[in-house]
Every structure is written in C-alpha cells, then in structure tokens.
Amino acid sequence: MLHWLRQYRRAMLPGDMSAGIVVAMMMIPQGMAYALVAGLPPVAGIYASILPPLAYALFGSSMTQSVGPMAIVSLMTAAVIAPLAPAGSALYGVLAAQLALVAGVVLLVCGALRMGFLANFFSRPVMSGFTVGSAIVIAGGQLKPLLGASFPQFHTPSAVLGGVSLLLLLLGKRYLARLLQRCGLSAAHADLGGRLAPMLVVLAATAAMPLLGLQALGIHATGAVPSGLPELNLATSSSHWRALLQPGLLIGFIVFLMSMSAAQTLALKRNEKLVSNQELFGLGAANVASMVSGGFPVTGSISRSAVNFSAGANTPLASVITAVLLAAALVAPTGWLALLPLPTLAATIIVAVLGMLEFDTLRMAWRYDRGDAAAWAVTAAGVLALGVEAGVVIGVLLSMGTLIWRASRPHIAVLGRIAGSEHFRNIERYAAQTQSDILVLRIDANLFFGNVEAVSERIEEELRTHPSARHVVLVMTAVSSIDTTALFALSEWNASMRRRGVCMHLAEVKGPVMDRLRESDLPAQLSGPIFLSTAMACNALQECREGGVAEYI
Amino acid sequence: MLHWLRQYRRAMLPGDMSAGIVVAMMMIPQGMAYALVAGLPPVAGIYASILPPLAYALFGSSMTQSVGPMAIVSLMTAAVIAPLAPAGSALYGVLAAQLALVAGVVLLVCGALRMGFLANFFSRPVMSGFTVGSAIVIAGGQLKPLLGASFPQFHTPSAVLGGVSLLLLLLGKRYLARLLQRCGLSAAHADLGGRLAPMLVVLAATAAMPLLGLQALGIHATGAVPSGLPELNLATSSSHWRALLQPGLLIGFIVFLMSMSAAQTLALKRNEKLVSNQELFGLGAANVASMVSGGFPVTGSISRSAVNFSAGANTPLASVITAVLLAAALVAPTGWLALLPLPTLAATIIVAVLGMLEFDTLRMAWRYDRGDAAAWAVTAAGVLALGVEAGVVIGVLLSMGTLIWRASRPHIAVLGRIAGSEHFRNIERYAAQTQSDILVLRIDANLFFGNVEAVSERIEEELRTHPSARHVVLVMTAVSSIDTTALFALSEWNASMRRRGVCMHLAEVKGPVMDRLRESDLPAQLSGPIFLSTAMACNALQECREGGVAEYI
Structure with a gap:
C-alpha cells in the first residue's frame, strides 16, 4: 500500500503529470458515454471516475492501471438494474451504486480469501467471444440515440449530427495522429494527440448546439448536470439488496477478469510483477469508493490503461492527477455539459467499442483448435441471444467444459x-x-x-x-x-x-x-x-x- | 439397443426372474416412499417404476442398472415444484411429470451431442458431501410424518408406530440376513432375504391398521390409490414450462451423475464396458417414459442396482420383469395400499437414507488432501443451508475451483x-x-x-x-x-x-x-x-x- 509513494522520485513527475492530463481529457467523454450505456445520467460517469482511481492507487497492484467506467461492466450494470427500477428514476441510480458496493465487497472478500486464481476461469477464446458479443450489444444499443429514433426510423437532424460525429471520430482515429506527426510532433506525442479526438469532437458538437441552434431542431442533449458530488443514499428495501446479490457476484467476477486482462498486458510491457490477490483488493476498494461517490461498478480498462502507460504514467500518481482534474471539472461551471448532444455521445461509444471487435483470436483458434473456435462462437452468440449476464455463465461453463472434455481423453x-x-x-x-x-x-x-x-x-x-x-x-x-x-x-x-x-x-x-x-x-x-x-x-x-x-x- | 436380447441364452432366465421379483418387492415400499419425498401421492412412485425401466432396457448401456425413483432426485423434484404449485394439487403432479420430460429431453440432447464427459464435473469428495447433505435434508423432512406432528411436538400413536417401524427396520437390516442364514439359507440368499425387511414391515404395519384399529387413533395412511395408470395431462401455461427449464437442466445433470456413479460401481464388479453417451440416452428415454406414465424424474439407484445385481440379474430382462410385476400390482385390487400408515413409510425413508450417510470419503480426504475435505464440508453445508439445487451449483463450482486452483500452481x-x-x-x-x-x-x-x-x-x-x-x-x-x-x-x-x-x-x-x-x-x-x-x-x-x-x- 502506497509503496510507490515512498519510492517516488522527482523524475517520475513529468510522465505522471502528462498521463494524468491526457487520461482526464479522455475520461470526460468516455465516462459520460459509459454512464449512458449503464442507463445512468452522463454525470454519473464523472462521479465514477474520481474516487475509484484514488482508492485503487491506495490498494491496487498495477502502476499504470486506469480504473473507472468500462463499457462491458456498464452494459452488465444496465442488464441488472433495468428490470428493478424505471430508467432515469432516482432508484435506478441508487441501485447502481448499491451494485458497485456489492461487487466491491465480493472482490474484497475474494481478496481476503486469496482467490486470485479466479482470473483463470475464462479461456482466452471465451474471453474474446464474450468481449465481441458485448461490443455488438453495446453498439446496437446506441443506434437509437445516434439516430434520434428507433431504427429503421430516424430523426433527420439527430441522424445527421450522429453520422457527422461518427465520421469525424473515425477519421480522427485514423488520421489525426498522422496529421499531428506531419505537423512536427514526435510519433509518440502525435499518437497521444490522436487519442484526444473524442474530446475534440464532443467539444465541437457541444459548441455547435447553441451556435447552430441544433436543440431547436429536436436534437436531445444530456441535460443539466449538478455541480459537486451527489448525496449518498442507500436506503432501499432488503429485497433490492437480495436481488443484487447474485448479479453482484457475476459483476465482481467480470470486473476482476477485465482488469486482470488489462493489467496482464501492461505487466508484460513493463516487466512488472502482478499480484492478483492485491488486484482484488484494489478493485474492491475502487468499487466501494464508486458507491460512496454515487457512481456504478468500475474496473480497469485496457484501452485507457494503455493510453495512461504510453502517455508516460510511472505510478498511480497519474490516476490521482486525473481524479483531481475531473473533480475540478465538476466544481467548475458545468453548464456547458448540459448541451452535449446525445447523438455525438452515442457516436463516441460506437467508435470506442469498435476497437473491441477483435477477430484475431477467433482466426487463430480456428486454425489451431476448432474446439476453442467453437467456444468463441458459442460465447459470442450466447451474449447476443441471452444477454451479457447469461454470457458470463456460458463462458465459465464452456471454459470448464473444454477443460473437462480434454481431460476426459488422457493419453x-x-x-x-x-x-x-x-x-x-x-x-x-x-x-x-x-x-x-x-x-x-x-x-x-x-x-x-x-x-x-x-x-x-x-x-x-x-x-x-x-x-x-x-x-x-x-x-x-x-x-x-x-x-x-x-x-x-x-x-x-x-x-x-x-x-x-x-x-x-x-x-x-x-x-x-x-x-x-x-x-x-x-x-x-x-x-x-x-x-x-x-x-x-x-x-x-x-x-x-x-x-x-x-x-x- | 436390445443387443442383449439377441444374445439372450436360456441359462440367464432364472437369475433375471429372481432379480426381477426381489427388486419388485423392494420397489413397492421404496417407490411410494420416494414419491412422498418428492411431495407426490405414494402411487406416483409406482407409476414412475413401470415405464422408465422398460425405456432404459431399450436404450441404456448397463445390464444391471435399476432405474426408478431415487431419494436425492425426489428431493430436488420437491424443491423445484413446491414453489410452483400447492402440495397435493393436481397441478403439482402435472408439473412433476413435466419436469421429468424436461430432464429427459436435456439428457437426450446431451446424448446426441455426445456429452458423456459431463459425468466428470463432480469430484468424489464433492459428490459425497452432496449425498450426505441431501440425506440429512431428506431424513429431516420425514420427522413430521414419522411423529405425526412437527417436532418437538408429536402425536403419540403415530410416533409409537413410527418408532416401532424404525426399530424393526434397523433390526431387520442388521439381523434378518443372519437369522435367515441360521435357518439354513445360503449367505447370498439370506442377504437378499434381508433386503425384503422394508416390504415385510410395510405389510405388517398395513395389516395392523385395520386389525388394531390404528386409523381410529388418528394415524394417517396413504389414502385411496386409483387402479391402473393415470391420464396424461400436460396442459399448463408456458410460464410453467419456462420455470422448469433451468431446474430441468440441473435435475438432468444430477440424474446423470447419480446413475453414472451407480453404473460405474457395477461395471467395476462385472468388468462391463460402460458407455456414458449411451447412458444419457437410456436415462433420457426413462425420464420421458416417466412423464408419459404420470411419474416424476427417475434415475439409476446404486442400492437398488446392487440388489438387482446380487439377486442374479444378467440382463435388463430383470427390470422388465420388475416392471410387469409392478403393473400387475396396480391392476390388482389396490385397496390395501390405502391403509399403508405414513409413519411406517417415513421410517423406511429414514432407514434408506441412513445408508447414504457415508463418511469414509471425508475421513480419507481429511488425511490425504485437506482441500478436498474442505470441498466435502462446503458442499454438504451448502445443501443444508441453501438447499439441494444450490448444492449442485456449489458442487460444480467447488470441483472446478479446486481444479483451477491446483492448475494455478504448476511445477x-x-x-x-x-x-x-x-x-x-x-x-x-x-x-x-x-x-x-x-x-x-x-x-x-x-x-x-x-x-x-x-x-x-x-x-x-x-x-x-x-x-x-x-x-x-x-x-x-x-x-x-x-x-x-x-x-x-x-x-x-x-x-x-x-x-x-x-x-x-x-x-x-x-x-x-x-x-x-x-x-x-x-x-x-x-x-x-x-x-x-x-x-x-x-x-x-x-x-x-x-x-x-x-x-x-
């Protein structure tokens, strides 16, 4: 705990500063977008991005992990809460915070029982199939806000703004880094600059709302954002707590899996020792902290952590800086956030999850082991057909089934x-x-x-x-x-x-x-x-x- | 299918005849008792003992397996149906038959997909803990019929009859075989004769009801038993079918596990080849047949199969003979069955499940591998605290958890x-x-x-x-x-x-x-x-x- 602080050297500060700033710029649109995926008001995404990384900095094991809202965990949150509370109600937000608490306690208990081996319950093909299936479900869920109406209908001004945002984001993802490099930035800096495309597009779209009078055309915006942190309110019935118990177990499991898979990638890059039991504590604390700040379940995100790492993060101080900046953004006048157009946010979500559509694992499994390829396909199909919660159960059963099936034919x-x-x-x-x-x-x-x-x-x-x-x-x-x-x-x-x-x-x-x-x-x-x-x-x-x-x- | 019939030799007939008769004598009290465990009228236990062994004889792989009602599967049936229908209602019986159909279809599908490896999902300590936990739950559930009132209260005449029955059954189990041997029977025959103690006690108690006027003292009996097979009625709402889907999966799994563990023991004794995929078909067909005859989920029973084997069964013809005898018993005047006192039936159940209280596995695991001993204890405690359905899930998770935990520390x-x-x-x-x-x-x-x-x-x-x-x-x-x-x-x-x-x-x-x-x-x-x-x-x-x-x- 905080061992990194005792070993802190001044030379680490510039890297942590720049990473903290870049990730904060990335977090604002991403946090709000993933809050929408979870069925919550966008500001909840900012709430969930402040205390959790601080808690993780205290208890977690990875130096460069960025903990906060994450697409798949948000999708699972929506799947759990939607049947229990009407969308947009105060109860919905309360239950989402409670769910973070349940998941956090589950993770802390697993940490105390040294159950880090739980990270090995998913095979990689199953994990990949689960991720791809979830990405498709998330993108599909954003079609309505993107088009301003349920597909195949659309609300023309919304659809045009959504389409333009989507186009700009895709172009930005593809060409912004190259453009910046031509303008004289180093390859590394240009690459980081390219990561800010979503922030730029969101700012531009927000500015366009009053300037071009888009709201009058019927384009929906996020609406008023309260300043400061929300009040904590967990007074719900015991039946609600009971209903959250089993989903909390599943979400805790997925939080751990997602974060471990991000941390493992980083550890290989940094030759760092990863302590899975420590990771359980870090994530547990982060989720309890998310509850305190009125957020929802959070985890380490591979894309954000990669940015954090390549922006120069040396220690969790980078995450502390991100958190401070986001808190400052909430204390500052937040009126402009109310004007953020929903079609643009939907476009950022779609572009973000496009990066999760990874078919390399399927291709390699198909060549190497048809059984693993089948496990990929069944998991992805399970998420699409039966939902993300059932997908987790299917994934575990398939991983274990493959294992027992292979074991049942010893040489x-x-x-x-x-x-x-x-x-x-x-x-x-x-x-x-x-x-x-x-x-x-x-x-x-x-x-x-x-x-x-x-x-x-x-x-x-x-x-x-x-x-x-x-x-x-x-x-x-x-x-x-x-x-x-x-x-x-x-x-x-x-x-x-x-x-x-x-x-x-x-x-x-x-x-x-x-x-x-x-x-x-x-x-x-x-x-x-x-x-x-x-x-x-x-x-x-x-x-x-x-x-x-x-x-x- | 029926390959045993083509290879049938006359020399096999005497063994099959005697086994068929002995098992039928054993099946009448046992079937009725396990129907009570399942929350059904006792006669349903006879219904479930006629068509299922015939279907298994057609499709199953074991030569000496005796398929019919079984204590743990009956307990699971009660756990599934009790929340869906009032005890004693017609709906309860219909849902129990539907559950057999769902479990049967699950087993047939698993057989078609060649998923016989599913039998390896439980480790032996987990299986043993599950069995012991279930046995305690079953015995506990029989205290009320045994005493004629909820413990610690009791209805004196019922409790006396129950106590006497219990005593006679325990004495019979312990000394009847020895007594018969002293009377000049061979050891093997005396052992078989000893197995008929429950039938003798049940007959004596039934005779005592009118002779000693016990019914007038307030001792409950099973009540009128309709002759012949019941009418098939599966017209329930689609929500009922949906509610039975997941429990049907679990029960199908347990049906398979219980039957495989019996069949494996037999196969080791007879040096027989056991084909687990064939076993899935046999059990699937048996459960579908149980539905047709208005029964409930059935499986192979280790105790009954052992009797079948030691009474000389050579082929499934023994089971066919049992089924014919039971059908004849239903067609014959069944008035006497109405007088069968419930305290005596409860005593037969308690004595039967006492044989399932096996602590050797725990003892050996404790000496050999504390992790396996802990898995035993957690599974048994899980069944006692959370019920038999949760126990199955806990058992699978523990078996898999042990496996992954061990794998996570390679040498x-x-x-x-x-x-x-x-x-x-x-x-x-x-x-x-x-x-x-x-x-x-x-x-x-x-x-x-x-x-x-x-x-x-x-x-x-x-x-x-x-x-x-x-x-x-x-x-x-x-x-x-x-x-x-x-x-x-x-x-x-x-x-x-x-x-x-x-x-x-x-x-x-x-x-x-x-x-x-x-x-x-x-x-x-x-x-x-x-x-x-x-x-x-x-x-x-x-x-x-x-x-x-x-x-x-």
Whole structure:
C-alpha cells in the first residue's frame, strides 16, 4: 500500500503529470458515454471516475492501471438494474451504486480469501467471444440515440449530427495522429494527440448546439448536470439488496477478469510483477469508493490503461492527477455539459467499442483448435441471444467444459522393453518387446476426478485385449498429482483386478506424489512394493513367474 | 439397443426372474416412499417404476442398472415444484411429470451431442458431501410424518408406530440376513432375504391398521390409490414450462451423475464396458417414459442396482420383469395400499437414507488432501443451508475451483547440466551446472488457460533473479498439450522477452504437440529452431556466444 509513494522520485513527475492530463481529457467523454450505456445520467460517469482511481492507487497492484467506467461492466450494470427500477428514476441510480458496493465487497472478500486464481476461469477464446458479443450489444444499443429514433426510423437532424460525429471520430482515429506527426510532433506525442479526438469532437458538437441552434431542431442533449458530488443514499428495501446479490457476484467476477486482462498486458510491457490477490483488493476498494461517490461498478480498462502507460504514467500518481482534474471539472461551471448532444455521445461509444471487435483470436483458434473456435462462437452468440449476464455463465461453463472434455481423453501408452536395454517405450512408436502376462501402461496425465473414469475404461479395454495378463504395471512418470477421487479409483482398480486374479503395480512414482501416497492406505493394499523403475518391476515379476510363484506378494 | 436380447441364452432366465421379483418387492415400499419425498401421492412412485425401466432396457448401456425413483432426485423434484404449485394439487403432479420430460429431453440432447464427459464435473469428495447433505435434508423432512406432528411436538400413536417401524427396520437390516442364514439359507440368499425387511414391515404395519384399529387413533395412511395408470395431462401455461427449464437442466445433470456413479460401481464388479453417451440416452428415454406414465424424474439407484445385481440379474430382462410385476400390482385390487400408515413409510425413508450417510470419503480426504475435505464440508453445508439445487451449483463450482486452483500452481524447475553429460536435471535436487546467460526452465504441466498466468509470473520471477540471462530455454518434456490461450501466451512471452534483448527457445517438444504448433505462427516468431533436446539447445547457444554472435538467429 502506497509503496510507490515512498519510492517516488522527482523524475517520475513529468510522465505522471502528462498521463494524468491526457487520461482526464479522455475520461470526460468516455465516462459520460459509459454512464449512458449503464442507463445512468452522463454525470454519473464523472462521479465514477474520481474516487475509484484514488482508492485503487491506495490498494491496487498495477502502476499504470486506469480504473473507472468500462463499457462491458456498464452494459452488465444496465442488464441488472433495468428490470428493478424505471430508467432515469432516482432508484435506478441508487441501485447502481448499491451494485458497485456489492461487487466491491465480493472482490474484497475474494481478496481476503486469496482467490486470485479466479482470473483463470475464462479461456482466452471465451474471453474474446464474450468481449465481441458485448461490443455488438453495446453498439446496437446506441443506434437509437445516434439516430434520434428507433431504427429503421430516424430523426433527420439527430441522424445527421450522429453520422457527422461518427465520421469525424473515425477519421480522427485514423488520421489525426498522422496529421499531428506531419505537423512536427514526435510519433509518440502525435499518437497521444490522436487519442484526444473524442474530446475534440464532443467539444465541437457541444459548441455547435447553441451556435447552430441544433436543440431547436429536436436534437436531445444530456441535460443539466449538478455541480459537486451527489448525496449518498442507500436506503432501499432488503429485497433490492437480495436481488443484487447474485448479479453482484457475476459483476465482481467480470470486473476482476477485465482488469486482470488489462493489467496482464501492461505487466508484460513493463516487466512488472502482478499480484492478483492485491488486484482484488484494489478493485474492491475502487468499487466501494464508486458507491460512496454515487457512481456504478468500475474496473480497469485496457484501452485507457494503455493510453495512461504510453502517455508516460510511472505510478498511480497519474490516476490521482486525473481524479483531481475531473473533480475540478465538476466544481467548475458545468453548464456547458448540459448541451452535449446525445447523438455525438452515442457516436463516441460506437467508435470506442469498435476497437473491441477483435477477430484475431477467433482466426487463430480456428486454425489451431476448432474446439476453442467453437467456444468463441458459442460465447459470442450466447451474449447476443441471452444477454451479457447469461454470457458470463456460458463462458465459465464452456471454459470448464473444454477443460473437462480434454481431460476426459488422457493419453495412455502400452509400453514394451527395447531389446537388451532397461528402457521401456510406447509399442506404437518403437519396436519394443512385450510379455503376454505383464501389461505395462504409462499414464500421461495427472490423475484427478476429470479423467479417472477415462483411465479406468482404458485399463479395462487393455485387459480385455490382453486376456492373459496377470500383472498390470502403471508407470507414473508423467503423473505429478493424484487427487482424492483418483486415490479412491486406484484402490478400486486394485480390488477389481484382484477379484479377477490380476495384480496391479505402480512404478516410477514421482517423489512428491509418493510422499502423498504414503499418507494413504493404497501402498498397503497393493500386492507388492511400489517399484522405482519399470525395468525393476518387470524383472521382479518375471523372476516370480520363473520361480513358479503364482502371485507377486 | 436390445443387443442383449439377441444374445439372450436360456441359462440367464432364472437369475433375471429372481432379480426381477426381489427388486419388485423392494420397489413397492421404496417407490411410494420416494414419491412422498418428492411431495407426490405414494402411487406416483409406482407409476414412475413401470415405464422408465422398460425405456432404459431399450436404450441404456448397463445390464444391471435399476432405474426408478431415487431419494436425492425426489428431493430436488420437491424443491423445484413446491414453489410452483400447492402440495397435493393436481397441478403439482402435472408439473412433476413435466419436469421429468424436461430432464429427459436435456439428457437426450446431451446424448446426441455426445456429452458423456459431463459425468466428470463432480469430484468424489464433492459428490459425497452432496449425498450426505441431501440425506440429512431428506431424513429431516420425514420427522413430521414419522411423529405425526412437527417436532418437538408429536402425536403419540403415530410416533409409537413410527418408532416401532424404525426399530424393526434397523433390526431387520442388521439381523434378518443372519437369522435367515441360521435357518439354513445360503449367505447370498439370506442377504437378499434381508433386503425384503422394508416390504415385510410395510405389510405388517398395513395389516395392523385395520386389525388394531390404528386409523381410529388418528394415524394417517396413504389414502385411496386409483387402479391402473393415470391420464396424461400436460396442459399448463408456458410460464410453467419456462420455470422448469433451468431446474430441468440441473435435475438432468444430477440424474446423470447419480446413475453414472451407480453404473460405474457395477461395471467395476462385472468388468462391463460402460458407455456414458449411451447412458444419457437410456436415462433420457426413462425420464420421458416417466412423464408419459404420470411419474416424476427417475434415475439409476446404486442400492437398488446392487440388489438387482446380487439377486442374479444378467440382463435388463430383470427390470422388465420388475416392471410387469409392478403393473400387475396396480391392476390388482389396490385397496390395501390405502391403509399403508405414513409413519411406517417415513421410517423406511429414514432407514434408506441412513445408508447414504457415508463418511469414509471425508475421513480419507481429511488425511490425504485437506482441500478436498474442505470441498466435502462446503458442499454438504451448502445443501443444508441453501438447499439441494444450490448444492449442485456449489458442487460444480467447488470441483472446478479446486481444479483451477491446483492448475494455478504448476511445477517449474530450473535445470542444469550434469557435469560431463548430456543430461539436464532440476538444480534443486541435483548438483547440476548452470550458465549465467542461459536460463533453462522445465514446465511440468500441460499449458492451458488455467496456468499460463502462473507460468508467466514464474518466468518473469526467474528473469528478475537471473538478470544476466540472454536466452530462456523452455523444456517441454512434460507438456502434452498447449491450448489456444497458451499459444497466445507463448507468443507474447517471446515478444516481451525480445523487447528486453532475451531470446526465447523451445526444446524437447513432444510429437503431437509439435504437429499442432506447426499449424500456428509461433515457430516463425521464435529466434531460432525448436531444439530436439535440451543439450542441443544449450550447445548451439554456447557456440553462438563463443563465436561472438550476439543473438541466435
């Protein structure tokens, strides 16, 4: 906590200053836009951008993460609150703040329980499919404010302003940096300047409202923005709290996933150590802080954090500067914000989420692993068809399903002896010698509940095709762990084989696995020792046979 | 389908006959009791025991599985239907049948999609905790019918009858088989005879009702049972169907889990091949059939299947005989069934679920793996505190959580060369020589989304502690698969290292993994070939250094 402040050097200040300013300029249109996505008045986006980054600066682990409103989390907020309160009502805002509190507490509890491993519950294809599906839902939701009416109808002045804004934003995204570079700015500065295109377009559109008399044409604006922070009000019924519990869990999970994916990208760039449990605390504190300031659930944003990083941020002081600037903007006369035209804000949202439409993962998965490509497609389709909340559940189930499905087909090789040596190899790949009464099987996977049935079936199959086998040697070179389920299974296989007059043996059990097995009854149940090597096992069993001993004891 | 009928031999008939009769005698009290658990009139338990085993005989894979009502599935049925319809109403029965249909269709669809791997979603400790928690809930729910009033109150005549029934059942379970053996029966026959204790107690109690005038004392009986099968009626609102969709998924999952766990035990005893996808079809058909006969969700029961097996069942013909006998019992005068006293039925349920209170798994897990023991306890507590439906979700999350948590701590060893050899070993266990500019890491786990972050963090850590490393060799001997997420990660590690002037190399990639990698861009991104052996990698990198080549290309 604040360890970065103790190590602060003056040389870091210019970078943090410039990053703080650039991100604040980016945050004003983005925060307001994402508040709209969450179904809240635009000013709530500014509220949610002040205290959360301060809280994250205190408790978070990443140096350059920018915490605040984020498109997908806003979409989920809208999906949760919309059925509970009428749009635009005071209750809606209160529930959004409560949702941030629930998500924040969930994250803090997960942090206290050191559950950072939760970040690994989504595979990358599932994450990418989820992001693309959400981006399409968000963009689709902005068609109405962009056109001033429900598609395919449109309100001409709104649609023209929306279209012009969209065009300017796309041109700005594409050409502004190049233009600035031609004007003599360095590549890095020009790139940062290009990031300010949304702010410029929003300012221009806001100026155009009174200058061109656009409001009289029926173009909607954001409306009056109260100065200062809102009053805190969480007095709702207990049924509301209950209704927010499960969605709060899901949103907390997504907040963590999104932030971790941003932080991981940054950590790779900065060679920074990322502490996922610390990240849980940082995000938990940020969401509780968002509740205090009347905001809504927030998280680290990959696009904003990348800007923060490339604008020179060295420490969370950059975020502190951003927060101070935004607070100043709220205290300053905010009358002009009321004139911000909605079609222009909708255009900034659409352009922002266009960047989330990333199909590289799908393309690569399609070439590399069709199952992963299918997981991508099903997750994206799930978000589009059933909504973003169901999408999270589908994503987790698909990630886990892929995992269990893969685990349920472990590789098992029948081994034979390379003539004249102590080496045993897969008989399908090597000319290796087998003995009819000794079946040697190498299990090439950790034994756990997801694959014991498959291993069991394979052993039974081999016993059927080798009816004269009297000994089964399981070679455990590749087994790094055996869970309780597999321990039971080993014991049951041993009993089942013994009933048929077959002895089960283990060989080449790894040190740590052996240490654990000694805690169990298994070694006592086996008919014979656990052999150090496959060769020793086969030699011993052969000697027994030649000595006329029917069963190895 | 019916392949067993084509291979039927006359010698199998006596075994199937005796098993069919014994199971029918067991099914009558058990079916009625589990119908009560499901909140249905006892006769529904008989309905659910006729068509489902016939359907399973047509489509299922196990030869000795006995499909019908089962305690935990009945408990889940009650949990789903109770909020939707008043107890005892016609709607309640209709919804229970609909639930069987939904679960059946879910199972059939899963079978068509070959999703038999779903059986691996529960670890054994979680399954055991779930079973024990459910058994306690079921037994607790029978206290009221046992005592004739809500505990701690009781209706004396009911409580006396319940207590006597309980005592007789426990004594019968313990001593009847021994007694029969003393009377000259063989051990096997005596054991089967012992299984009929519930039927005998139920018959005695039913006879006692008119003989001792118990009904006049206020002891409740099951009431009139209609002859023949009920009429099919599924005309409910679409909102009812919607409400049954998600519970139907959960119940389908539990039906499959329970039946697979029974079938696996049997398959180990009979050395039978179990086809999990076939099992999905069999159970799906059984549940659809249960709906047709006005029953409720059914599954394979481990206790009943074990009796079926030890009574000599050779093929599903045993179940067909059971079904015919039960149908005959329904067609025969059923007046006597109306007199069956509820305290006695409650006692049979309590004694039946006592057998499910199995703490061996907990004990073994506690000794072997505290994490698995905790999963047991949390699942059992979850069922007790939040109900059986929540328990399923908790169980899946815990199983998956354990899996991801374990995966998130992969073993990675820094390797050094055994002096004068081509062998590389873990420097923590062997006196092996390292070179300051070449860091050799062996990754002892398959690379997938659950562990790439952990591997990444470990590599970064090693790079921090070995700042002079210019080459990182990842030794892939233990990596049997690389998923899409890990493929991206390898590519990102390579890029991240290169930015710092470090070259990443791969060595000893397994054949099947290499075949897959060739489909990707990774080999082209690496600075150098993928080395066949660790020694070849280190030799080549050393030669480069000695030849004055700064970077290996």
